Amino acid sequence: MSNYNNQNLIPEAKSGLAKFKNEVANEMGVPFKEYNGDLSSKQCGSVGGEMVKRMVEQYERNL
Template identity: 45%
Template sequence: MARSRKPVNPNAQKALDQLKLEVANELGLKDYQNRYKGALTSADNGRVGGHMVRRMIEAQENKFTGQ
C-alpha cells in the first residue's frame, strides 16, 4: 500500500509550513515562502527538510524525557 504524503492531522500542515519558513530563514534562504522552489538547488531544499526532521525528532525526544 502506498504511503500518503498528507499529515495525519489536517491542521498539522500549517505548523509544518511555519517550521519550514523558520528553518529556511535560519539557513539564510530569505523570502523562501514567495520564492519559486524550482530555482533553488536540491541541496538547499534538502537542507531545509533535513533540519525540519532534526527539529521534529528533537522535540519528540524532549517530550518523552520531560524537558
C-alpha cells in the same frame, strides 16, 4: 512504483508545518517562497533534514 503521497496525516497541522519550514529556512538563509523551483535539491534537502532533526530533538526532550 512508490505509494507515497504528499498529504499530511493531520490536515490541521499543515499551516504549522509551513510556518516551521519557513522559520528553519530563514535561519539557514534559504529563500523559501511560494515558488521554489529555483532552489537546488541540496538547499531543499538541508531544510527538510534540519526540520526532522529538530522534531526528533523535541520528541526526545518530551520522553
